[in-house]
Amino acid sequence: xxxxxxxxxxxxxxxxxxxxxxxxxxxxxxxxxxxxxxxxxxxxxxxxxxxxxxxxxxxxxxxxxxxxxxxxxxxxxxxxxxxxxxxxxxxxxxxxxxxxxxxxxxxxxxxxxxxxxxxxxxxxxxxxxxxxxxxxxxxxxxxxxxxxxxxxxxxxxxxxxxxxxxxxxxxxxxxxxxxxxxxxxxxxxxxxxxxxxxxxxxxxxxxxxxxxxxxxxxxxxxxxxxxxxxxxxxxxxxx
Amino acid sequence: xxxxxxxxxxxxxxxxxxxxxxxxxxxxxxxxxxxxxxxxxxxxxxxxxxxxxxxxxxxxxxxxxxxxxxxxxxxxxxxxxxxxxxxxxxxxxxxxxxxxxxxxxxxxxxxxxxxxxxxxxxxxxxxxxxxxxxxxxxxxxxxxxxxxxxxxxxxxxxxxxxxxxxxxxxxxxxxxxxxxxxxxxxxxxx
Ligand SMILES: [Fe+3]
Numbered sequence: 001x002x003x004x005x006x007x008x009x010x011x012x013x014x015x016x017x018x019x020x021x022x023x024x025x026x027x028x029x030x031x032x033x034x035x036x037x038x039x040x041x042x043x044x045x046x047x048x049x050x051x052x053x054x055x056x057x058x059x060x061x062x063x064x065x066x067x068x069x070x071x072x073x074x075x076x077x078x079x080x081x082x083x084x085x086x087x088x089x090x091x092x093x094x095x096x097x098x099x100x101x102x103x104x105x106x107x108x109x110x111x112x113x114x115x116x117x118x119x120x121x122x123x124x125x126x127x128x129x130x131x132x133x134x135x136x137x138x139x140x141x142x143x144x145x146x147x148x149x150x151x152x153x154x155x156x157x158x159x160x161x162x163x164x165x166x167x168x169x170x171x172x173x174x175x176x177x178x179x180x181x182x183x184x185x186x187x188x189x190x191x192x193x194x195x196x197x198x199x200x201x202x203x204x205x206x207x208x209x210x211x212x213x214x215x216x217x218x219x220x221x222x223x224x225x226x227x228x229x230x231x232x233x234x235x236x237x238x239x
Numbered sequence: 240x241x242x243x244x245x246x247x248x249x250x251x252x253x254x255x256x257x258x259x260x261x262x263x264x265x266x267x268x269x270x271x272x273x274x275x276x277x278x279x280x281x282x283x284x285x286x287x288x289x290x291x292x293x294x295x296x297x298x299x300x301x302x303x304x305x306x307x308x309x310x311x312x313x314x315x316x317x318x319x320x321x322x323x324x325x326x327x328x329x330x331x332x333x334x335x336x337x338x339x340x341x342x343x344x345x346x347x348x349x350x351x352x353x354x355x356x357x358x359x360x361x362x363x364x365x366x367x368x369x370x371x372x373x374x375x376x377x378x379x380x381x382x383x384x385x386x387x388x389x390x391x392x393x394x395x396x397x398x399x400x401x402x403x404x405x406x407x408x409x410x411x412x413x414x415x416x417x418x419x420x421x422x423x424x425x426x427x428x429x
Contacts, residue, residue, distance in 0.1 A: 009259055011258045011259055012258050012259030012260060012261045013261065015260070015261045015262070015263045016261070016263050016264045016370075016371045017263060017264065017265070017370040017371060018370070019369065019370055019371055019373075021370060024266075024368070024370065025368075026266075026367050026368030027368050027369070027370060028298070028368075029297040029298035029299050029301075029368070029418070029419055030297050030298070030303070030366060030367075030368035030369055030418045030419065031368075031369070031418065031419060032373065032418060032419055032423055032424070032426050033298075033419055033423065034399075034423050034425070034426075035428075036426050036427055036428035037391075037394070037395065037425055037426070037427050037428065038427070038428045039374070039391060039427035039428060039429050040390075040391075041429070042352065042353055042356060042391075043313070043319065043352040043353055044311065044312075044313075044352055044359065044361040044376070045361070045429055047311075047319040047321075048311075049311060049320070049329060049330055049331035050320075050321065050322060050323075051331065085259030085260075085261060086259075096274070096275065098270075098271060098273070098274030098275070100270075106270040106273065107273050108270045108272055108273040110269065110270065110272075111270055122273070123273075123274070124273065124274040160265075160267070160268060160271065160274075162267075162275065168311050168361055168363075168429075169429045171309075171363055171372060172262065172264060173264060173265065173266075173267050173365055173372060174262055174263060174264055174265045175265040175268075189265060189266060189370070190265075192265075192370050193263040193265075198260075198263050199263070201260060201261075201262050201263065202262065202263055202265070222262075223262045224259065224260055224261050224262045225261070225262070226259065226261065227259060
């Protein structure tokens with residue numbers, strides 16, 4: 001039997017959007033109306049599958065190298081650290097990303113936006129974080145795209161991120177946005193997050209240090225997942 | 240559950256660590272089918288003879304064709320896998336819903352993960368229109384005695400309990416998920 005694991009912190013959870021957000025029309029019939037039942041954290045919630053080990057391809061982190069030719073668009077580097085709520089790095093955790101191409105079109109057949117597909121761009125990446133909790137992707141800056149939520153609705157450019165973290169309760173699917181996008185105030189998905197300070201944590205920072213000469217612009221974006229209420233001393237950390 | 244219920248000091252607070260500044264959740268969107276599902280995703284246990292199937296419904300009782308279901312469970316002894324196993328049991332599965340809102344997993348029946356808890360499978364529901372994923376559990380219809388004393392299930396009112404218990408359907412177990420409406424599934428605040 002595994003030793004008792006600490007539950008995860010419940011503070012800060014109001015950063016997540018309410019599930020009933022009328023401006024995002026699809027939420028109307030897809031949010032529960034009954035109150036959620038509080039669930040004490042048991043083994044099911046406190047454990048987590050090890051995903052990705054041995055299954056990450058050499059080019060999975062580089063979305064510009066997955067086809068014989070180069071994709072069209074602005075080559076970018078997106079990197080950052082996955083941290084828990086106690087500012088500890090989350091190591092060896094699977095990070096999955098997916099996105100539209102530079103023209104704002106997904107390869108998925110349901111996407112009918114009349115913008116060109118790029119035969120050299122799939123828009124799917126995966127990597128594991130390193131010992132510092134760091135991930136790194138090379139990709140193409142995605143374009144904004146229209147959607148049918150309301151008249152003249154456009155999504156700001158974004159990259160979808162999926163993370164697992166250290167427990168079933170740290171699961172997170174989110175979106176990374178680009179700084180200065182004029183579409184932010186018009187986007188009900190981004191605006192579903194109540195506080196501006198919380199919304200800002202979804203916006204990457206342009207970073208000259210990450211930018212590589214003659215090659216690609218660099219963006220830094222840290223992701224913070226829930227942390228446990230108590231943390232064992234970290235052997236890799238100076239105290 | 241004893242370990243979970245007893246009060247414990249919150250060291251993060253004791254150490255003066257500030258409130259968690261979490262990265263907010265956002266919807267998985269409508270276009271994830273080319274990225275997240277993978278062929279082995281629904282195979283939690285390659286030799287498993289338990290098939291769990293279901294349909295995701297919205298508040299108008301319409302099937303949801305763009306949902307992604309993920310499950311997490313221990314093995315038959317109640318142990319969660321911490322590394323790849325020779326028999327391929329992974330404990331975890333992922334399945335996107337099809338055009339009719341259907342999903343399905345091939346697995347084994349889990350054992351109880353803790354003394355006093357009934358066998359169950361953790362479930363996460365992502366979809367277009369879900370800004371922050373939903374969490375529920377699958378319990379088993381042949382576990383009446385254990386279900387009756389399970390510390391989570393026993394706190395759910397009688398008629399809503401049924402939404403958490405899979406039901407036999409021919410050779411498979413069926414676990415439909417109703418995001419809203421008269422048959423709304425019980426979802427948990429984790
Ligand atoms: Fe998108």
